[in-house]
Amino acid sequence: MKLFKNISLIIVVLLLSVTVYAQDADVATLIKQGIQLNNAHDNAGALEKYKQALAIDAENAQANYQVGFTLNSLHKGLEGLPYLDKVTKTNTNFTAAAYFLMGVIYDDNHQYTQAIEAYKQAIRIQPTRPDAYFSLGLVYFRTKDYAQAEQAAMEAIKINPQGGGGQRLYALVTFHQNKRGPALLALCTFLMLEPDGARAAEAYTNVQSILKGGILKNEAGKTSAEDVELNKNIMGAVATVSNKSGLSPADFLGAQLKVVFIALGRLAEKQTGNDFFKTAYADFFYKLAQTDNIPAFARYMDMSANKEADKQWLQQNDDKRKALEVWVEGTERKF
Numbered sequence: 001m002k003l004f005k006n007i008s009l010i011i012v013v014l015l016l017s018v019t020v021y022a023q024d025a026d027v028a029t030l031i032k033q034g035i036q037l038n039n040a041h042d043n044a045g046a047l048e049k050y051k052q053a054l055a056i057d058a059e060n061a062q063a064n065y066q067v068g069f070t071l072n073s074l075h076k077g078l079e080g081l082p083y084l085d086k087v088t089k090t091n092t093n094f095t096a097a098a099y100f101l102m103g104v105i106y107d108d109n110h111q112y113t114q115a116i117e118a119y120k121q122a123i124r125i126q127p128t129r130p131d132a133y134f135s136l137g138l139v140y141f142r143t144k145d146y147a148q149a150e151q152a153a154m155e156a157i158k159i160n161p162q163g164g165g166g167q168r169l170y171a172l173v174t175f176h177q178n179k180r181g182p183a184l185l186a187l188c189t190f191l192m193l194e195p196d197g198a199r200a201a202e203a204y205t206n207v208q209s210i211l212k213g214g215i216l217k218n219e220a221g222k223t224s225a226e227d228v229e230l231n232k233n234i235m236g237a238v239a240t241v242s243n244k245s246g247l248s249p250a251d252f253l254g255a256q257l258k259v260v261f262i263a264l265g266r267l268a269e270k271q272t273g274n275d276f277f278k279t280a281y282a283d284f285f286y287k288l289a290q291t292d293n294i295p296a297f298a299r300y301m302d303m304s305a306n307k308e309a310d311k312q313w314l315q316q317n318d319d320k321r322k323a324l325e326v327w328v329e330g331t332e333r334k335f
Contacts, residue, residue: 027053031062034070043073061087065094068101077105088121096125100132107139115139130160137169141176149173154276161280161335164193168203175206178223181230181264184210185281188257191301192328200304207301211238211256226271230264237263249306250313254298261289279334287331296324 034049047070053063064087068080080101087098103118119136126132137152150173156166171186187203187210194200213235223231237259243252265286268278288297296317299310314321 027057027060027063030056031060031066034066038066038070038073043070046070047074059086059090061090061092061094065098065101068098072101072105077108081105096122096129096132099125100129100135103132103135103139107135107142112139112143128159130156130163130166133159134163134166134169137166137173141169141173144176146173146176150177157280158335161333162193164190164199167193168199171203171206175210177227178215178231179227180210180215180234181227181268182277182281184234184260185264185277185285188285188301189281191304192297195300195303196307197304204301204304207253210234211253211260226274229271230267233263233267234260248309250298250302250310251295253302254294257285257298257301258289258294261285265289276335284331284333288327291327293320293324293327296320 030049030053034046034053037043037046037049047067050063050066050070053060054067057063064083068077068084068087071077071080071083084098084102084105087094088102099118099122103115103122106112106115106118116136116139119132119139122129122132123136133152133156137149137156140146140149140152150170153166153170153173156163157170160166167186167190171183171190174180174186175183184207187207190203191200191207194203211234238256240259241252241255247255265282268274268282268286271278288294296314299314303310
């Protein structure tokens with residue numbers, strides 16, 4: 001009799017195992033189908049698949065995340081927060097992503113305190129994701145906490161120096177603090193990465209503003225003595241360059257930038273407490289100014305304003321363009 005009981009127990013366990021396996025397979029299949037529908041821009045259909053998956057396994061982290069993601073894609077991000085919150089209670093590959101998406105949703109709905117906390121949690125779990133630092137910096141920027149925005153932008157740049165968004169954010173938040181040295185060199189870095197388009201046009205305008213002595217209202221408080229000195233050096237250097245000989249816009253800009261790069265590089269070498277600016281920007285552009293690559297470099301800086309002329313120059317001077325590229329690739333920048 002005991003033998004039959006044991007056999008019956010084994011059969012029940014096997015049946016349960018088959019049922020659980022079938023459920024897992026169904027959940028995975030439904031999630032896969034949902035992702036395919038997302039990719040086909042059928043978010044309503046995808047949402048239905050994910051909810052079917054949750055009907056089988058209400059705690060499934062990926063299914064809950066995908067519901068939150070899809071609801072946000074349908075402009076119903078706030079409705080997705082409970083699903084994402086459930087994911088944050090797990091320890092899975094989707095936990096940091098859930099916090100990040102919550103940050104996006106809170107930011108979109110002007111709930112900035114919650115957005116900051118969500119992004120910080122994403123960073124705590126995945127400290128090497130630049131998009132979390134960048135998004136955190138944007139929230140600080142929107143709330144005019146420029147010092148915190150600067151720190152977040154710096155972290156994004158350290159992880160991903162080639163990210164144009166991080167470079168642009170760093171330039172804007174330093175400009176808003178009247179730190180025109182860091183702002184100018186970050187704008188130049190951004191224009192090296194993205195020389196054309198609407199964002200490039202904005203960056204070019206800001207470069208011209210800085211070179212002409214323009215400042216944004218400093219809403220962050222008193223400018224440090226080091227940055228005041230950098231600002232003075234920019235204007236002192238620019239004053240030594242005139243365009244009486246009728247240089248092209250790009251050549252005139254190149255002449256201005258060259259003397260500014262030299263002035264800022266020499267001054268940064270003497271300053272202390274501004275290591276990120278020195279190693280990531282001032283050293284690099286100081287070295288650039290001492291090469292023959294400024295004419296080609298200036299074409300990239302000027303392209304959003306004089307696109308056809310600059311493209312023609314680069315085509316006609318392909319050797320100079322290549323020489324600049326080789327130099328940039330071979331010159332270390334310590335971000």
